[in-house]
Amino acid sequence: MSINLQALSAQLLVGLINGSFYALLSLGLAVIFGMLNIINFAHGAVYMMGAFCAYFLLNIFGIGYWPALIIAPVLVGIFGMVMERTMLKWLAGLDNLYGLLLTFGLALIIQGVFQNYFGSSGLPYAIPDELQGGINLGFMFLPIYRGWVIVCSLVVCLATWYLIERTRLGAYLRAATENPTLVRAFGINVPRMITLTYGLGVGLAALAGVLSAPINQVRPLMGADLIIVVFAVVVIGGMGSIMGSIVTGFALGVIEGLTKYFYPEASNTVVFVLMVLVLLVKPTGLTGRAV
Amino acid sequence: MVASIDHPVRTTSRRIIGDEMIVFILMTAVLAIVPMTGIYPFFVMQGLCFALLACAFNLLLGYGGLLSFGHAMFLGTAGYVCAHALKVWDVPPELGIGAGVAAAALLAVVTGVVAIRRQGIYFAMITLALAQLLYFVYLQTPFTHGEDGIQGVPQGRMFGVIDLSRPDTLYYVILGGFLFGFLVIYRAVNSPFGEVLKAIRENEQRAISLGYKTDQYKLLAYILSGTLAGLAGSLKVLVVQNASLTDVHWTMSGEIVLMTLVGGLGTVFGPVVGAFAIIAMQQYLAGFGQWVTVIQGVIFVVCVLTFRRGVVGEIAHYFKRSL
Numbered sequence: 022m023s024i025n026l027q028a029l030s031a032q033l034l035v036g037l038i039n040g041s042f043y044a045l046l047s048l049g050l051a052v053i054f055g056m057l058n059i060i061n062f063a064h065g066a067v068y069m070m071g072a073f074c075a076y077f078l079l080n081i082f083g084i085g086y087w088p089a090l091i092i093a094p095v096l097v098g099i100f101g102m103v104m105e106r107t108m109l110k111w112l113a114g115l116d117n118l119y120g121l122l123l124t125f126g127l128a129l130i131i132q133g134v135f136q137n138y139f140g141s142s143g144l145p146y147a148i149p150d151e152l153q154g155g156i157n158l159g160f161m162f163l164p165i166y167r168g169w170v171i172v173c174s175l176v177v178c179l180a181t182w183y184l185i186e187r188t189r190l191g192a193y194l195r196a197a198t199e200n201p202t203l204v205r206a207f208g209i210n211v212p213r214m215i216t217l218t219y220g221l222g223v224g225l226a227a228l229a230g231v232l233s234a235p236i237n238q239v240r241p242l243m244g245a246d247l248i249i250v251v252f253a254v255v256v257i258g259g260m261g262s263i264m265g266s267i268v269t270g271f272a273l274g275v276i277e278g279l280t281k282y283f284y285p286e287a288s289n290t291v292v293f294v295l296m297v298l299v300l301l302v303k304p305t306g307l308t309g310r311a312v
Numbered sequence: 313m314v315a316s317i318d319h320p321v322r323t324t325s326r327r328i329i330g331d332e333m334i335v336f337i338l339m340t341a342v343l344a345i346v347p348m349t350g351i352y353p354f355f356v357m358q359g360l361c362f363a364l365l366a367c368a369f370n371l372l373l374g375y376g377g378l379l380s381f382g383h384a385m386f387l388g389t390a391g392y393v394c395a396h397a398l399k400v401w402d403v404p405p406e407l408g409i410g411a412g413v414a415a416a417a418l419l420a421v422v423t424g425v426v427a428i429r430r431q432g433i434y435f436a437m438i439t440l441a442l443a444q445l446l447y448f449v450y451l452q453t454p455f456t457h458g459e460d461g462i463q464g465v466p467q468g469r470m471f472g473v474i475d476l477s478r479p480d481t482l483y484y485v486i487l488g489g490f491l492f493g494f495l496v497i498y499r500a501v502n503s504p505f506g507e508v509l510k511a512i513r514e515n516e517q518r519a520i521s522l523g524y525k526t527d528q529y530k531l532l533a534y535i536l537s538g539t540l541a542g543l544a545g546s547l548k549v550l551v552v553q554n555a556s557l558t559d560v561h562w563t564m565s566g567e568i569v570l571m572t573l574v575g576g577l578g579t580v581f582g583p584v585v586g587a588f589a590i591i592a593m594q595q596y597l598a599g600f601g602q603w604v605t606v607i608q609g610v611i612f613v614v615c616v617l618t619f620r621r622g623v624v625g626e627i628a629h630y631f632k633r634s635l
Contacts, residue, residue: 060433108617118436126613130613133602133605137606245562253441256438296438300438301426304429
């Protein structure tokens with residue numbers, strides 16, 4: 022079998038891009054799960070909201086890509102914090118399956134409303150002028166925007182890792198994950214930290230949405246199928262470790278890209294098949310904390 | 313389970329079973345006279361299929377504490393296999409139903425072995441992912457006819473004599489299938505097996521420490537639930553005469569959860585009430601397009617925040633009865 026380097030590297034690039042979205046989304050899921058002990062089923066919906074937010078900013082307010090990269094995650098993050106304060110908060114102490122059901126309902130509402138107004142087709146979002154064009158690397162042509170997405174999400178992932186694992190705020194966060202009552206006794210406002218954490222996780226998803234808007238078009242259901250793949254990523258990687266989520270996200274994107282080249286029929290299913298294999302060999306997931 | 317007859321606990325549980333029996337007889341009587349009332353039988357038959365599906369799901373979540381977010385895979389798999397057997401192999405309906413149920417049972421064994429390796433939230437995510445895997449498989453394999461689905465499935469003659477193309481006859485066959493599945497679940501829940509299942513739901517660690525092999529109980533509950541969901545899928549094919557991708561999609565899995573939640577988790581009759589409520593809502597609001605999705609989302613949110621017992625659960629709680 023001769024390998025077409027051009028096609029292979031193109032698929033690898035697509036894989037890396039999908040991997041950066043998996044990483045950003047599973048990272049957010051892991052951060053939220055750590056603090057709130059719920060799986061945020063609305064994660065795909067807020068990812069979609071991030072993309073729509075960028076679209077509205079451009080088409081209604083004339084605000085371009087670069088400000089939107091900051092504004093959209095902040096706005097969606099605030100939306101998430103409102104959801105946490107008004108609804109998720111009341112689930113504390115209940116079985117965490119209720120959190121899954123509540124956020125599933127929220128996802129249905131958000132996606133349904135957007136579908137009503139925008140149908141199911143995609144809206145275009147132009148690549149910003151600064152990132153137009155591409156570079157010829159000799160063995161492949163690299164569109165600059167795609168390179169930017171990978172670098173940007175890698176930087177954001179590592180920054181989040183640094184924030185949680187290496188700063189004082191992150192130390193509070195990790196302590197509150199282990200024992201919220203004790204941390205509150207030390208005078209730290211844990212409920213506010215929970216709200217901010219949810220906002221952070223949701224903001225990360227929205228950022229991924231903005232990044233993907235010029236590549237995947239802006240669609241109401243763009244996050245609906247993605248979130249299921251991200252769930253499989255989370256099962257494979259386990260939610261115990263931040264770095265684990267990042268590495269697993271990128272790695273699975275690359276594997277998916279390779280599958281698209283070598284055996285395209287399985288590219289939709291490869292992540293799920295890997296999940297089954299991991300569960301059979303190492304049920305606790307690769308980074309291994311049993312839940 | 314071996315308590316003597318005059319033991320107070322035993323008498324209470326006897327009265328409870330009495331309540332449930334009365335409601336069961338009432339339900340059966342109401343369902344039996346439907347064809348004579350002029351109510352659209354197609355709607356009730358569809359409702360019965362979803363009611364059985366929700367009951368099967370409830371066996372797993374309400375009694376075993378396992379939230380499967382992929383139960384549509386049993387509905388869809390049984391549906392495809394049953395439809396294929398009836399249309400392409402031209403088998404009689406009883407064999408078609410059997411083939412669908414067998415396929416669902418096999419699928420439950422295979423996916424169950426994988427899924428019960430994790431608990432709680434992970435179990436939900438794994439079943440959802442497995443169902444999505446199957447969705448893509450059915451999207452690509454030729455026998456399901458992709459987006460078109462299997463259309464125009466013949467209903468045929470059951471055992472060579474019962475003509476299922478007559479609506480009234482079909483209705484009683486579907487009702488029979490539903491009651492059979494319902495009673496199997498009822499029997500399972502009130503058996504020693506069901507008691508252990510409830511013990512696992514309440515405290516799995518303690519059940520393990522008492523010497524129960526909880527994984528085996530959970531797997532058995534999962535297989536039973538998947539198989540009966542398959543029965544619902546086979547029956548549904550006879551009613552709607554097609555099998556399509558919507559039955560395998562995650563939105564269907566979500567609807568099953570919603571039906572059970574609305575009716576009442578862990579109640580005997582809740583899933584039946586919930587299934588009819590959701591089907592009726594979809595029927596009446598069909599003209600509102602995507603707003604139906606939004607309304608379903610709102611019901612989810614309201615149920616989880618304020619109404620966790622569900623309709624039947626609230627009634628049972630009010631009268632201090634078990635229903």
